[in-house]
Amino acid sequence: MLRAAVVTASVVAASAANAGVDELPAEIQEKLYNPDLMDPNQPLGDSAYRDWVAKNPPPWKIGYASSYAGNTWRAAVMDRLQNELIPKWKELGMIEEVIVTQSNLNDATQIQQIRQLVDQGVDAIIVCCSNPTALNASVEYAYNNGVAVFSGIGYLTSPYSVNSSANFVVGGRMMGEWMANEIGGNGTVLNVEGIPGASASDSQNVGIEAAMAENPDIKVKGPLAGMWTDQVAQAEIQRWLATNPGKLDGIIIQSASELGALRALQQSGREMIPITIGSELGALCYWRNNPDYVSAAIHAWPPGDDFEMIWNIMIRTLQGQGPKVQSILTEPVMMTRDEMMEAIPADCSEQSDQWYHPGIEAWAGKEFLDNFFLRPADPEAYDPASHPKSN
Numbered sequence: 145m146l147r148a149a150v151v152t153a154s155v156v157a158a159s160a161a162n163a164g165v166d167e168l169p170a171e172i173q174e175k176l177y178n179p180d181l182m183d184p185n186q187p188l189g190d191s192a193y194r195d196w197v198a199k200n201p202p203p204w205k206i207g208y209a210s211s212y213a214g215n216t217w218r219a220a221v222m223d224r225l226q227n228e229l230i231p232k233w234k235e236l237g238m239i240e241e242v243i244v245t246q247s248n249l250n251d252a253t254q255i256q257q258i259r260q261l262v263d264q265g266v267d268a269i270i271v272c273c274s275n276p277t278a279l280n281a282s283v284e285y286a287y288n289n290g291v292a293v294f295s296g297i298g299y300l301t302s303p304y305s306v307n308s309s310a311n312f313v314v315g316g317r318m319m320g321e322w323m324a325n326e327i328g329g330n331g332t333v334l335n336v337e338g339i340p341g342a343s344a345s346d347s348q349n350v351g352i353e354a355a356m357a358e359n360p361d362i363k364v365k366g367p368l369a370g371m372w373t374d375q376v377a378q379a380e381i382q383r384w385l386a387t388n389p390g391k392l393d394g395i396i397i398q399s400a401s402e403l404g405a406l407r408a409l410q411q412s413g414r415e416m417i418p419i420t421i422g423s424e425l426g427a428l429c430y431w432r433n434n435p436d437y438v439s440a441a442i443h444a445w446p447p448g449d450d451f452e453m454i455w456n457i458m459i460r461t462l463q464g465q466g467p468k469v470q471s472i473l474t475e476p477v478m479m480t481r482d483e484m485m486e487a488i489p490a491d492c493s494e495q496s497d498q499w500y501h502p503g504i505e506a507w508a509g510k511e512f513l514d515n516f517f518l519r520p521a522d523p524e525a526y527d528p529a530s531h532p533k534s535n
Contacts, residue, residue, distance in 0.1 A: 164190035164469030176473045183347040187470040197464035199290045201531035203240035207261035207269040213246045215373040216497045217400040217447045224448035251278040258282040268292045276343040296454030298344035307471040308454045315444035315476040316351020319420045324359045326418045331393030335366040338398040370401035377404035395419040402427040423500045429492035443477040449507035459523045466518035474508045
């Protein structure tokens with residue numbers, strides 16, 4: 145408890161000066177931590193884990209407290225976790241097992257599951273896409289019991305969480321600015337958000353709304369809640385189109401819902417207006433088959449790459465590399481038409497529920513992550529026998 149109190153005091157003192165952010169390279173600060181392009185609630189203090197090391201040597205037991213399992217994005221995360229990450233890190237001698245829980249968007253359930261994971265003796269917990277404040281007490285409970293908590297693809301506001309994602313405000317601005325250019329700065333656009341209240345969804349909306357505010361000749365309708373699920377988004381958009389017969393010029397929609405938007409437009413009989421395409425292969429395939437449909441796609445959170453990013457941050461922290469800052473951010477990737485034509489095969493399926501991934505090195509590779517740690521090293525080269533023994 146004394147150690148926790150000391151760390152709390154240091155975190156509060158350093159957060160005021162954003163010491164962790166100030167230690168990052170100037171280019172990263174400018175592109176990803178610019179206050180004008182930041183969710184005002186994004187935690188930017190220095191990390192509570194700067195001098196932390198896992199109390200147990202590897203192999204480690206990991207908890208994954210997922211908040212939802214009902215869309216293709218979460219399925220792609222599980223595929224990367226079960227078929228690539230767990231086998232790889234078991235072979236390296238650093239992982240014993242991963243315990244997965246699902247809370248189905250129920251904060252109370254996820255809180256209980258986090259506490260149970262701590263009591264089961266895990267060394268670290270990853271949470272995904274969760275309410276930014278509801279879990280804070282359980283995160284502190286984990287920290288006080290020597291368990292590090294990592295929030296992937298969105299942030300928690302607890303000082304005891306390490307967060308990672310793309311800068312979703314930057315991504316939202318990219319989506320809004322692209323749409324404004326695509327429709328010539330004039331018209332009516334429907335905004336379809338993800339899960340309201342989830343930090344990743346709300347942050348993207350901050351960026352989208354900022355971009356739209358700079359285009360006063362564009363009228364924004366909505367937002368609708370697409371719930372990051374194609375079937376939900378399709379139903380919501382179809383209902384909206386049926387009750388709003390006026391001209392619509394574009395749809396700004398967060399992945400994983402763009403395939404639902406395409407299907408809603410196809411079934412409505414309306415012209416195929418531009419939508420923001422992310423990483424869903426079915427939507428990318430529609431673009432592949434209709435190359436003049438839109439000019440670009442924006443990969444804001446390719447699921448496997450995004451989860452591997454927080455996984456690698458977790459492994460480095462367990463090894464004692466010392467994250468500098470509470471939130472480790474990367475940049476969304478824009479895909480041009482030529483890049484799409486090269487990456488998406490001609491025999492693709494517009495019905496595919498799979499995802500395109502730029503690859504972990506393009507998304508947040510080893511050299512990039514080195515910038516965010518005080519003692520950076522190749523995590524795969526770590527010798528488990530060298531891990532300091534707990535007193």
